[in-house]
Amino acid sequence: MQRRLAAIVAADIVGYSRLAQLDEAGALDALRQNQTEIIEPKVKAHEGRIVKFMGDGLLAEFGSVVNAMRFACEMLEATVKAASELPPDRRLRYRIGVNMGDVIVEGDDLFGDGVNIAARLEALAEPDSILLTGLVHEQVKNKLELRFDSLGRRTLKNIAEPVSVYRVALGEGTRALEPVSLDLPQRPSIAVLPFESPGDDEEQRYFSDGITEDIITELSRFRALFVIARTSSFAYRDGGMDVTAIGRELGVRYVLMGSVRRTQHKLRITAQLYEAESGRSIWAIKQDRDPSQLFAMDDEIVQAIVTALPGRIEADWLARGKRKRTDNMVAYDYMLRAWDNLYRNGGTEHRQIAELLHCALELDPGYAQAHALLAFVTVLGWYRNEVPDALDKAYELASQGVALDAEDGWCHFSLGFVCLYRRNYEEAELHYQRAIELNPNDAELLSQFGSFLAYIDRTEEGIEWIRRAMRLNPYRQAWHWHDMGFNFLVARRYEEAVQAFHRVSPPMPFDNCYLAIAHAHLGQPEKAREHAEAMIASRPDSSVQTWLPKEPFRDPATLEHFLEGMRKAGFPERPATKPALAVINGGR
Template structure:
């Protein structure tokens, strides 16, 4: 019999194993083995076939798969993580099968159907570097897939791997359509997007006068808005960066927590009709200062300075400058400062009656001083709607005035995403679905990084019965705004409830930022659907203490809903929780 000779070939190797396998076996050996067998049959094998791989061997809790294509290997790994997570959804957490996966492209030795060599060893070491639910790939794989997959890559740098002679460049990877699961306590830090990503920290007020804080905050917010309009950038929303205001922070930690590579820091000093602005752009991963500059101008030139700083950032990170149509700027600095003071009062959508009334007064004054200041007109429209919607002042004239003013804001400045989404949201309450959709489309087209647009649209999509699409939108909003206002959690909880994921809904709606707001009624409904009737009734009673005029029928009729079945699903839970019909 002729001796079988070993062969060498280049292959893409996927190595995967189960996190916590020993613990699972100790708790339930037969159940664990059955679960793994089922996953291999129903999830792994179809994917290996789909992506033209070869299952080399099964090793207890692990598998080794060979592919002729690096793209196929990585896409198989991503789909394997996604499909495994979906298979876990109906199971208690103790029975979840969680994978970690490594993919390498390298030379392998083939012998008797098995494969050996450094190509395999590196894949196994990459797998060990991955956390549960993650895929880690080598630099050789990255070079092959970076422009061929709709994915985000997090560069972990060169890693020294056990028994591997030279360091290996390592990347974490995930589909762009996937984010980390938002709203759950202590989430893993979000991964870096594929495009240049930046967070603008609140500018420090160097004037020594607290009343100038609003001016420094306004500069920061407007820079974020201008950067967010650039489709080539990924820009973190204002609410998340302002969580660091007044804190001494390490920009590297900020970058990790927000999932960005670049951080902009700045300060502003306003004195005697002039303003001095210092800025520095930092590569938080590489540790380098990209550039720093100081601007000393008259106060009237402050918006020109904002544009100049924005252009410098775009040129530094993207390498080219796309001229965008200008936004409407106020002609009155006093009107601008009144509007800036109103912004944080409106940041928590559905906030207190006091905040809505105060912001309404400030914005009324701002519009009186500058009638063509589009942002002030837009927010004033929103306060008119809020006064009516939250029954603070009930005349229908408030509702009509809000819509008229929102249309005016768009006419004054069609290049501001906020104007479009406010109009789109109000139009949905008029059941003008087509024009509402067009307004939200315009908002995303004008400012593709506008987190609030995705969040607000998620609610309207949910009321159409499109639960998966709604979840995708709110998850995108969370990624752009990882430390959001409480109403984001409210919307996420509603999306979980609509998808009948009541445990997830209850967990999200217990978040401190949203717990004592109107979202409490959805928490009560979620608990009722879980059969936790006593606790559901308690939460419903606490909700009614602050909302004594609430009725299920009145609430259901007020929703901007196209799909009545979705509304009735919520109404059923509210009634089960003991809320009055």
């Protein structure tokens, strides 16, 4: 094993993942230009060696600690100057740690506390700043024209002894230097900080880090969320900053923090979601588990957190959005209001939903989910016979949504849904399955797939998928119970269908038709008639020949089974009035 004394510089860009999500190609070009035009020449000029670039990070070695400090200051100053013409939220902003110590050499790479301490200092540093150890300070304080601020002794993670830390007091030319608040993305943004794990238990630390990483990965599947990447979130491992400062630095509206604490008899996992601007807590979860099952429960814990978070964030954003003036709304606000209308009214106000989506697309023509939801409500218009070629238009919109974002599960769901009503069952199933592959933790997608399976007479599978959805999301289950009742009705399990539809809360008006059919087939004519009358009262156009024949059952016998139930329940064969409204089975 080869060892040597070296001066080490560790550097990392603050919020690079956020820059990449805003403009991936632009951020990568800026990073490469910074590396080739600033970092590499200055490392060479000061007789150093680049050990490695790590994505947006850098590790460099110098034989002289004076040269290491000169490099760090010149590199930071050049980077700030080069970015000065850019908007604040588009700038590359480094934080840098400098240490001198013993390192282990393995090939071209370096290891050991000499490297680790530099990396820990870099993680503690503010944007556009340099931290150095007391040992480095002693070597350079009389050799470089720099001023230093002492930050005292700091305990660094996994370093046995506290370390004296100094900060370079940089001049006006380098400090664009007061922290800049990044503009918030125009959709919900969240940073998941490393879950705290008190003590020195390495197994427990790996477990808590694993939970954090898995939450970041799974939340990233929800395309409506802007999720800060692991490298940026883990820079805040050592704590010491409040959620408001973290939100400002990373440009996020929400911050998730958590902890893993183990005693002899209990493992407690907690998580809390904060609205960063105000610092208020908007959601929390606490789970106690058997500590002997430490790693076996990882997926279960992550799933419990991930399935709850998007809905909580959505609700908070919607509440804020309802207080906004219309002229201050962004595309996501319109999109969320459209979803909210669909949830509350079951698709009855599809014109209003379409108007909201057109507003979203005017602001952002490339909004994939808006295209997808507009395709869905276009099918509602087809139900009303308002636009004869509406299914073709819906297919075009849904296909455009997938073309804009092929990794969005809801875009694939929408295309699958349209294909179902075009009776292209094979293509529909492919897109439903792709939607679930992209986001297996989205309970709504699982429930919708269960509903699709009823149309192709695979009700046992459908019921199981809906049960999975219910386990994932115990909070908002109205649509799940509706989808479950629909499967039971297709399967001719009438009593279970009745129980399921009665659990739909708030009730959906068109469920009265399904309840009437179920009671009719159970030989309960009075109850069947009661629900038929309720359906006709809410929708005077309701009849055997109105909208149910448009349901895309693959087997004609299944449709006839439904129509027979409507006749037994007392529905008229044709409407007494011109059809005014119709709602299909399905929706988010």
